Amino acid sequence: MLAVLCWPLLSAAAPAPQQLHLSAQQISRAGIATASALSALAADAPPAGNDQYLSGTVVTPPGASALVSAMPGGVVQDVHVVTLQQVRTGTPLLTLFSQPWLEWQRDYLEKSSAAKLAAARQARDEGLYSDGIIARARLEESRDAAQLAALAAREREQALRSAGLDGTALRRLRDSHAPSPLLTVRASQAGTVLELPVQPGQRVEAGALLARTAASGPLWVQLQASRTQLPLLRVGDLLQVEGCAKLRVTAISPVVDSATQSAQLRAQQVGQDPCLKVNAFVEARLLRAAPPSDSVAVPAAALVQRMGEARQDYVFVANAHGYAAVPVQATPAGGGMVWVRGALAAGDAVAVRGLAALKGSWSGLGPASLSASQGGK
Structure with missing residues (x-):
């Protein structure tokens, strides 16, 4: 007990x-x-108390696993990484040849130019109105047109950012006016590549899975406690996986399974010892002070x-x-x-x-x- x-x-x-x-x-x-x-x-x-053991399974915390998908569809041009490779945030994973991507960039350039023209027209009408040359209704029309044009340009810009373009790449695109059909898909977080279900030459649809990564960081362990153990366990208790990492209890379920008469509790790894592996079955020993x-x-x-x-x-x-x-x-x-x-x-x-x-x-x-x-x- x-x-x-x-x-x-x-x-x-x-x-x-x-x-x-x-x-x-x-x-x-x-x-x-x-x-x-x-x-x-x-x-x-x-x-x-150190003769007490709980068993469970190592799992990834919510948010630790990231899915990389294709915003626009296209053909896989090149794959830059392999499974189990460690990557950093922004590391290129693969390159797509995408006609929709080319159209997205062209649309952004058109709407960006239209927003500039609308802003210039508004500035001119502001001056004309202050000189008493035009009516206020015309100024309001210019303001509305500039606002809508800027909104359309920002919407296209957000789509490009979501697909992988950063601020530097966007400025380069606006300066060069040279859109490219090649889209480089990058890692959204540092971690390990777990899955790459694509290969060069493969056509992928918009929204298709391109890669799955697991973030570096402490893992979780889902453990089982008997009904007699449950009332005496407390959040904050320390557990020791033999020859591996320490765990700290972070949550205890108030519900007992009717079939096994056990309850689930969650513990988080203390530190980032690589000995814990996702989906591994472990036994953790309760640690007690003298x-x-x-x-x-x-x-x-x-x-x-x-x-x-x-x-x-x-x-x-x-x-x-x-x-x-x-x-x-x-x-x-x-x-x-x-x-x-x-x-x-x-x-x-x-x-x-x-x-x-x-x-x-x-x-x-x-x-x-x-x-x-x-x-x-």
Whole structure:
């Protein structure tokens, strides 16, 4: 079972230890056995909580995978990269010979020239109107015409930018007035080329897939947690993929699958270790910090709860009068052990067998008497 990273503070309103008065004969007859509380686990024991594993699959984050498509259709003239090649933003991927692309550029030049003429006409009419030569209606017509012409030119410019022309190439096109049927398709982000489903000489339609790239950056892992683990997991927990990267839990699903009784959680890679591969199945081990110095380790079987009481763990600690039900704060220590904090110390004997008889006496169902006390030992 997993537990949260932080230790809850012992509240001043925590229940007091409660003494169960039992004789040696009653203890023997109930078959009660004890184990000593430990100040430290064995040297070969896993660190607190580090024996817990979650399994899952490596996936790419949304937005990390980019699809490169053809804005205008055409014929593939040349392919400049290969699959699995690392590329930078703006790296040429392939070149298309496209008649529609030539027409787009010509249309842009025509609309750009028309916008310049309309702007010049507006400027002239502004001067004529200020001199009182023309009516205001004519000036308004010039302004509207200039605005519409500029809008049409910007629309064509945006289409060219979307297809791959940057500001420098647009200025060069306006200065040279020499459109070209060759369109160079470039990478929109740095990463790795995953797919190139085209080859030279192939005709592609507008909108067809030309390449698929995966951006460089931390990957995600979709993990499964059992229904018993889920309530104790927290966003921010660290996981370790054996011999590989660390992961940090970023989201936990509130829904449990009805078939598997498990819930999905998402973890993000810490750093960019290349050992994680998309679609790979991995197992991640939960990482836990060392327990506080004032805690002791007891078997997990020693923990009990009292019926009708808010969630509170207890252990039965042996003393000269029988056993004291001592409230504790617990977190897993791995290997069937838990770290606990409360009114007990290393070397104290805690009950691990015969707990049903102790709980019965504690609830007033057995022959032993129950009294509350702060000392209890």
